[in-house]
Amino acid sequence: MQRFETLESNVRAYSRSFPAIFSRARGSILLTDDGRKVIDFFSGAGALNYGHNNHQIREALTEYLASDSLVHGLDIATPARLDFMQTFSSVILHDRGLKYRFQFTGPTGANAIEAALKLARKVTGRQNVISFTNGYHGMSLGAVAASGNRFYRAAGGVSLCGTTFMPFDGYFGSAVDTANYLQKLLNDESSGIDHPAAILVETVQGEGGINVAGKQWLRAVQAIANEVGALFVVDDIQMGCGRTGDFFSFEFAGLSPDIVAMSKSLSGYGLPLSMLLIKEEFDAWQPGEHTGTFRGNNLALASATAAINTYWRDSTFSKQIQRIADYMRRQLEAIASRHRNHFVVRGRGMALGFDCLVPEIAATTTRKAFEKGVMLERCGPADQVVKFIPALTIDREIIDEGLELFERALAETLHEVRITSN
């Protein structure tokens, strides 16, 4: 690790949380170069919903590479590009009664968000964007301006503008309906809030602490967006591709977003691929107005198509995710109830959070958990929530094994906390 410290910028983050050199991975298991096995409950921050090196998807990649088909081609037309759009349209969109155009953006989620906000501003001629407390949308200036976290905002180094933050669902507890609050402010000509170009929302806030928006709240926010002439934009970068059980995280609420941003697990293999789904009437771009060298990399498109063909042609996978997610949630709730610290388990589908309320407990537990062989990251405003986002393809036995290590780490942490506080 010493060599990483001298060679790589101080900005590196996960190599600090998980101090080991990882040489191989398959499914939900990582192997370190000194032969340790680590169970992955973090899935590359949600970029590996189908596990590491998924062999069914890998087959499409090796075939693609062996055929000398185009890997890079800017956004020139290729069979891989067409195949992806046609497959996604027929397998994912058509069955759900959705119709969108595809915009492949630069390869990061942040770039998809930049493109979505630009487009919404262009379509409406308005500047302001409504985003929500604890929202996370990426690190580029437009995306970070829509993100709540002060640490990330400050790193921008310039004043961030063009966004107004509104309280997310449940921000003031269950007694306050924050959708009502939003509606009141947007309809009041003297509220001081400029009419928005877009309302940008995550249905479950991943980085923000696994905060779950309810069905009614999401419907209300969509209705408000429509009412005030703003585009309703869902950031499904982390919660899409099956994370919550359905392919899109907003299906359960029957939403019809004007723009959907996707990235992370879209390629199915951890390859960088990002896109916007845009309702045709809002596709107001001039040709080349939002460009980039790596838009819709063909290799990533080939694996993305394979992922859809492998997992989403019927509802089997979705049901499997719901089952394993229910199981994991029950196990986490059982762990919470075995330790009398008022822990809160929350989430939707396979996006689960174990809120320790005390940041030190979360920090020490995840550190100890890694030493015992399970990779877990924290989230939430004070990093007080342990986040469980394993691969959607994970086996029950590996969940059990990982949760046992987590619980031992938690028990040791609580024991230490008790000793130091006595």
Ligand SMILES: *Cc1c(COP(=O)(O)O)cnc(C)c1O
């Ligand atoms: C990760 C993430 C982003 C940013 O994606 P990058 O690829 O890191 O730029 C945006 N929104 C959400 C909800 C995310 O989880």
